[in-house]
Amino acid sequence: MRKGFFIIILLLGIISAGTLRAGTVVSEEEEYIYRKAPDIRIDTADERNIPLSRAYLEKPVIITLIYTRCTHICYPYVSSLKKRLTEIGGLGTNYRVVILSFDPRDNIEDMKAMEKALGLEKDGNWIFGVSSQKDIGQLMKATGFTVNWDPKTGEYDHPALLIGVEGEGRIVRRLVGFQEVRMLADVVRELKGEFIPFYSMPDKNVLLRCFEYDPESGEWGFSWGFIFIILPAILAFSIVFSIWAYSAHQRFRPNR
């Protein structure tokens, strides 16, 4: 009785531990990738009312959405992107970068000023542009980019978002936040057409998992679910050895 209770507690412990250790990082990337990016019209420093497709049909593009009056992440983000893409290489050869403003107050002059401030005005592989409110809304919806206007600070609350769009206009990556060089390099490789393994992060309600992956360290380890993979063989051999032990016991039991 006590043994049975202990086993039940142990099993519940295993299951609950597995549940607790189930992933805490939820990515929404898979909800948006492999869908077509809307072919919105944009104004750039050189041209007016051109389709976004003109950019990605020539070369795959990395798109990011910013606003020029931002006092928080927009400038550091684009600056960081510039630095890291330089480290990775391939800009202009394999892909280009499109920086679009989501702020209706921004005009092309504001974008030119930002381009200059970041030292990108002479680099033709960086395209700074604006679009109509309606078109930007379409792009934001298609990429899951949301902003909130904070009247107290007079600023937009928004994430740093990077979208990889391949040559046929499909969104192949969607990264949120400042990214390590390794992650950006994967986006660039994917835009070149290389196969980059992708696996959705498990839901927080996942009962048991075979392995745990730590995105910080990039290391993996066994999780409780792995026991289930070896359990059928262990149980089968346990049953067989039990029958054998029982039959041996029966065979050698003295006749009464």
Added chain:
Amino acid sequence: MSRAYRKITIVWVLTVLVVFAFAVILGIFMRLTQGNLISLAPNRFYSFLTAHGLLMAGIWFVAGMAGVNYLLLRYVAIPLRANIIAYVFTIAGVGMLLVSTLVAGLHPGWYFLYPLPFHAKVAEYGPLLFLVSLTVLGLGWFIWTLAMLVPILLKYPLPRALAWHHLLGKKEPATPPFILISTSTLIGVVASLLAGVMVLVLYFIEYFTKGSVINDALLMKNLTFIFGHTLVNEMLYLGIAVLYELFPGFAGKPPYKSAWYVAAAWNATLLIVLFAYFHHLYMDFVQPLGFHLIGQIASWLAPLPAASVTIFTVLITVFKSRMQWSLPPLLFFTGVLFWAVGGIGAILDAVIVNNFVLHNTQWVPAHFHTYNVLGNVLFSLAFISWFANEVSGAPEKKWISKVVLALFVTGGLGFVLMFYLGGAFSVLRRMNRYPEIMSIGVPLAKFAAVFAGIYFLGLLVYITDVGKRCVKAFLS
């Protein structure tokens, strides 16, 4: 042999043949659709695919079990009740499976990979009925497996049942190869069915918590293939066990003995077959590379001991023998030949670098249809033919042997050849219609349907002959 055992085996035989014919018809409908000769709605096509695959795996498993059960009675007493329970559960399970797929329209494919059963556009009761049908089938088979394994181990201590003493060079007490192979196979069946229990329990948890608890797709895939892959491997070995027991008799030779290499082969097979399923997860890059390597090595090793020893044994038996080439030995011999061909196809596919090219192509159905349609199925049909001869006391007519074998080989060979050609041309598997880029798949499917028709014709001749004699024996 009790009359009751003969009768229940006759019932198994007739059921297997009827369900086989039905499943072949489903398969022909699928190939006709792929050949643009008829038009099945996509979901209907996939519900046919689901029913066809699961019915085939299920009936050839029970056919192997029925054969082993019948022949095991020469060595140990097996409770008839377990056999009857297995039959009732099988009929109930197959009935529910057919309703869930063909009536409710469930179409997750015969691997029913998680979470597909929950995402099918289907009548509401479909997924639950499907899971219950698998549970009922698994439960019945688990009881049946233990009902055979326990008497073996009660009579033969485990080291003797697995012929470990033969490995050490001892010749006595002799372990019949049939006992060795049956034991090794039934242990594997127990492991696979336990994996099936686990995967079903996890499915039920998700179903009844209405998705508030969900499963890890990788864990579910591992468990599904420990269950499915191991079970279909073991069902082949059930057929081999029957071959070891019956084949020497056709050549007028004494029963086989468990030489050390036979013992080594089947003990190795027992262990290795449990790891071979990893080759189904090569595409799952989140699984550590080491597991894929284990899968590749185990896939190479798994067929080698059993197949090489069996092929060697069969050839030695036939060589300079007075073999009476009636239908059973013909089917056994042909089965071994194509088992080897299909096995080579499987090994090629299990090489990681090849798998990246072949995995989703028709090479996959090509290899498993080869060692099933022309291998395992022929082993079981050989047993059934032998059994019909024994219970009816009347051997099949010579012309029937010739016609049946010719139709099976012509139809089967042409049928699998179309799959191999499809694989060579990178035609994707599991597609109801072929787009322009793989239009070569359309004529191949048409030819395949014709060849399947030829095979089916052979089956009808076979069923008519065997069925008539079995029904007569049942009624007498």
